[in-house]
Amino acid sequence: MTGTGRCFHCDEAIAGRVAFAAEVTGTVHAVCCLGCKAAAELISDAGLADFYRFRTAAAPRPKEAAADIWATYDRTEVCEPLLGTEGLLAVVNLLIEDTRCSACSWLISERLRRLPGVSQASMNPATGRAQVAFDRSRVGLGAVLRAIAALGYRPHVLGAADTLAITTRERRVALKRLVVAGFGMMQVMMIAVGLYIGASQGMDPTIREYLRITCLIVTGPVLVYAGRPFFAGALASWRSRQLGMDVPVVIGLSLAFIASSWNTLLHRGEVYFDSVTMFIFLLLLGRYVEMSARHRAGSTADALLRLVPATALRIRDGVRERVPVIALMAGDRIIVPVGECFPADGRVTSGSTDVDESLLTGESLPIPKAPGSLTVAGSLNTGAPVEIALSAVGQSTVLAGIVRLLERAQSERPRIARLADRAASGFVACVLLGALLVALLWLWVDPSRAFEATLSVLVVTCPCALSLATPTVVTAATAALARQGLLVTRADALEALARADHVVFDKTGTLTLGQPQIEKAVPYVGTVDEALNIGRALEQGSEHPLALAFAGFTTATATAVAVHPGAGVEGIIGTERLRIGHTSFVEAIAGPRPKDLPTASIDLGGEHGWRATFQIGDSLRPEAARVVRQLEALGLTPHIASGDHPLAVTTVAARLGIKDWHARLTPSAKLALLQRLIVRGHQVLVVGDGINDAPILGAAAVSVALGSGSALAQSSADLIALRGELATLPLAIATARRASRVIRQNLIWASAYNLIALPIAALGWVPPWLAAVGMSTSSLLVVLNALRLTRREPSSAPTPALPVACPA
Template identity: 45%
Template sequence: MADTLPCFHCSEPVPADNGIVPDPSKPDRAFCCHGCKAVFETIHQEGLDGFYEFRTAAAVTPRTLSGSDLERLRELDHPVAQESFASPVKGGMEAQLLIGGITCAACIWLLENHLARYPGVESFAINHTTQRARLVWSPDKNRLSDLLIAIHELGYTASPYQADEAEMTLKAENRSAIVRLLVAGIGTMQSMMLAVPLYFEMISEVTPEFIELFRWFSLLVATPVVAYSARPFFTNAIRDLRARHFTMDVPVATAIGLAYVASAWVTLFGGEEVYFESVCMFTFFLSLGRYIETRARYRAGLTGKALGNYQPRIATLIQGQETRVIPAHQLKAGDRIRVKPGETLAVDGTIVQGRSTLNEAALTGEYLPESHEPGDEIFAGSINGESPLEVEVSRTGNRTRLSGILRILDRVQSEKPRVALMADRIAGVFVSRVLIIAPLVWVGWWLAGADNAFDITLSVLVVTCPCALSLATPTALTSATLTLRKLGFLPTRGHTLETLGEIDTVVFDKTGTLTEGRLHLLETQPYGNLTEQQALAVAAGLEHHSEHPISQVFADRASETVTNVRNHLGEGLSGVWQGQPVAIGHRDFIADQTGIRPPELQESHGIDLWLAVDGRVEACFLIDDRIRAEAGDAIRTLQSRNIETVMLSGDRSGHVDRVARELGIDKAVGGASPEDKLAHLQAMAADNRKIMMVGDGLNDLPSMAGAAVSVAMGSATDLTQLRADAILLSGNLSLLVKAIDASRATRRIIRQNMMWALGYNLLALPLAAAGLVPPWLAAIGMSASSLVVVLNALRLSHDGTKGAKAHSSEARFQGQHEASPTGG
């Protein structure tokens, strides 16, 4: 018997005679410590031995928790400690955890099944990509610390999820993907430089020694590509084979591995052809696809910075006549806090003292601040505009309405089904057949006494290498993605392009989506002695003393000097101009200031702002958000494609109906909360509608996550963009139609590529098996097949080039026009 054996649980070397064996009938099964033995016995007793069969990496060695570790975990049972990562749900409490030590899918299977056996655990699910877990348990039946200790006892770690830690993990994964891509790219260039001259006989009178040198150098170049860049493919393929489930990684790893081994064999022992350049090229293209996927996940991740922008970490607590700044998580219901102008509210509560306007765009999506007074309920994420407020706390931490929106978002996203690519299924079946046929071909020719049985088998393996089959989908998706990026439409999820072509309903938010999301001066109506320009100058002089969003309408205009300006909160401004009293504000305010009620307007939408000078009504300014110039054409084009258009808005004004009428939208709903929007989308989805949701506010996140495809405007909040399936960078709604068209064209190209790849392989396989295709011709055929697929996919970028250039020129013209002093 060997002096050492690998630990059955963690694979650490252990003396064979250490006596730590669970079963005397299996003396070759040793453990490095009692911890590994205890974990094995736990797994064995629970009937979870399948973990050892399907794992692709050694398990971590469990460590004994120290007294301080146990104390730290026990602290998490306190309700105050749980406020930052847990919240009440149906069935008990829900906690977001970050799990450490996971190496493969078997680890997740073990943890989920092990924890499910504990009393009070309603559900426990782990996301392999982010290693983030969602635990729902009943505190009455089990303590959270006991469940976390159970995870630690298996050799893994569990801690409350912190967005910053998740972001660091994604960054590390992104860096690794870049390095793998660079290694594969450099290897591809170097190997092609060595192979192309020999393929096309660019170098005449090449001696065998020179060819051998080229082969050895190619082997040197290809080895790090296979060992490092292609490592994820091999790791995943081994996992899939153990699980007896073929995914795309199985044909990829098979193609790379067999081509490399065959080429190394020829280099070491002699032969006709080597295929190192094909190995490097294939690895590079697949690594590029994986990098794009990794980058999309990184961008889609919820960063700590984005979360911090909407959930302040500190608050000003009022204690008698004094105030002090404390961490926001220490606040509790009944506390009173002071919110200064410009500060973001950290809790939900009720105004006790003070009047001010609050920007609630984070919750409602509406840009125009709302006036609030004592007794009004206000919510976390709202930004105080003008005056200090004293607020009584009602809900904190994960119980605020803002946290509820983010929680809905996470839950809806976790319910999204994964879209499996057709190429993965076909390639899995195809490769399994090839792996059976290739050995049979070799046996047949060997029994026939053929000297070139290996070469024929190699031709079968190379000519049927699923390069074209594997490239059929990612090349088309990459080409279409790059084209849409040039146009200003940025997909951020792998499924976006595939799903866009199935859309039959487009749901729009109003403010910032169908409209520009900012106030404009639409018209000035003089009523007295002042000219239009004089009235605008006096109004600008008054508004320069205000921080209200309305003041931005006059910010860039020439102004008169107005003194003694007074801000009448929620009503208007008053002051003195050239010794005369002046005032600007809404109709009732001007009536109070002058004693004269401004005339009624025949038709008015948005805001009518009145200017009075020395007791006379001098002008009316019509202010409103403006519908995007291209919105009408975009709506009509969508409808011409039999796509229904719907508008869901949090706005409660008649502006919703007016915008819907002007644009000809099929259905419009106003006054919709984030929960209402999600309910509307779920109702439509129940009718088998494929929905695209287009929005720009944090309040749109739950409904965007509930749609088949979510699109964020380029002006949307960072958090909204991070969570969307695509970003409309230019804000041009007409690109939605082009994106749908591109998706349908991409699906058509993918089908063509798949038909070509399958047709080529089905035709080439019998020819190669019959010995009619030498290895060099098999390599050319494989490369040519891949080239056809790539060139066909590039048609997607060629079709969009003109559109991209035209759009770019139009954008430059518009930018110059808006920048011009005379531009309207």
């Protein structure tokens, strides 16, 4: 099995020949690294090789962990607050990163079930959540996490009180309501057809009354059970003295139902049970779709948990001990090992290292830290172990501040929603006043016809079509976007997306891939391949983020590898001692840097002289240039707001042709930039992926997070690009614009219908049954118009598949 050229486990390219061989169910497969070999053999030995048959995406590449960080989870004081109990078993909720398809979740739950002591393990591939129940006397939490990590996935403990339980309950109840309304609607519609035919062809009064009473019996429970959210919403808006959209819904439903029941019991007039049930079902359907989208977005707390570790290594009186992060206090001294996140803000007291702050600042390269430097919670220690004295813990850290910014930005949003509500309540108030006026006038003119005329007015103006106009379009557009890989998490996002005229991009991870890559390798002696070969061999043992650029197959083996924090890596290949890293570090053994070698980020040299230099950079997403041009064609002005180096930002801006760029921005500076644009009256679309983008994602008129980004950014975004591609963006805007056009058509149609029908009904010329038919027809038209959105319209949307000539 050598000919494939790709790793059997992680599908990474293996150049040339087999690096490692893994035996899976008796067959030898080529794998790219020791981690993949271990994972593949582990899976095979556990009898889970079926994973390779059923998976639809490659498995994550396991990291050879430097230290066992899971052992601390076995300690009682650490795991106690994280575990729930179910009878005699301990239950824990996990969020597992890097799962890529259903086979991954199958693999994880099967592996866990085979751990002695684990009695139940289930994982939902859609949410990435897993729930494990285990016997604490037989297996520890650490062992559970270790088993998942050994497969190459990254587990995060969510704790016992998980939001999952709340969302599950919410979804279950909503599903029940929806189905009750649906079943009820079918029954009532069926009987209503009989009643309509009976009305035109004549029907035995006994049967007619019987059918009506049946409708009443079915509609009653549907209204009470399935319609409860509307009543609750109306009650809430009544309490806050605001006429929300639930109020007309409830008034329409109640009046139609009461009038129908009244008429049924008195054996006269018209009944509108079919309208009542249909109305409830359609509204619930829209809300259900909206809710599912919202649930998928995940929650802020989960994301924070990913950043801050659960334990820290504290030094007190010269003794090192693992303590839960909650027990840390300002002034404590802790040691942060390589590969761990800083649990709190502090100042380095001894040791020097490189720190990856990309999630917090957007800076794509690691930042060197020496004694005295400030470190912030949530950043990743990538160089060497350091000792820090804590200055701020818990809620007073910079990270917590960012989260508060985010929360404030989110709480500022609903103003727009309130505005819409006020407009709606104005309409509702008008309808109610109008109905009252009609009732009074008719009581004065002809009391016998007052009830029927008032009812007609209320039914005709029942905001059915008006209130359906927007939700149905939103639902249809949401479904259309989901097919394109874009998840809408807020209903008002579409409207804002359609109006957006400025787009602000984050750089790292949004316009670029967010991973260091070798852009250029210049050999001083030998060939590019030789230089890369040596570089990869040396960097294999390094946890440094730049070492990622050197990931890949190598034929050389480095021995006596030593990582020098903040400088580089040293190792022996063959007989020569070689160094890779900073210029001064390499110069120490290779002599002065040759003048004719271009300056670059990483140098390589050995005892026998200089070897090569590598330019490391964060390369642009392949589709970025095309997307920026398409957005400009749609009339949007692009901006870049980045926390990165001005140098890195200008390069990207120049290559994409973006004139307005801002570098070295802190999260609050980004927010200020955004607010300047908003003050000028612009509708701003923000595209980002990092934690540092979260506040501006929340504050923007509309925001898109790339699915590959951090969960915190995603949770505050209005739309999530599931495939982590920018290419869907122009499509989304085109769809949103079509959607807002349809909404406008629907609103115009519904208001026109209401305006024409209202006076006629007020004059008493429309019998209630005709009013009901008119209302149903207008609603139907609105729904059908909305459904047009789910049809593909290749002509009106700028499809990226079009062969547009564009330079790479």
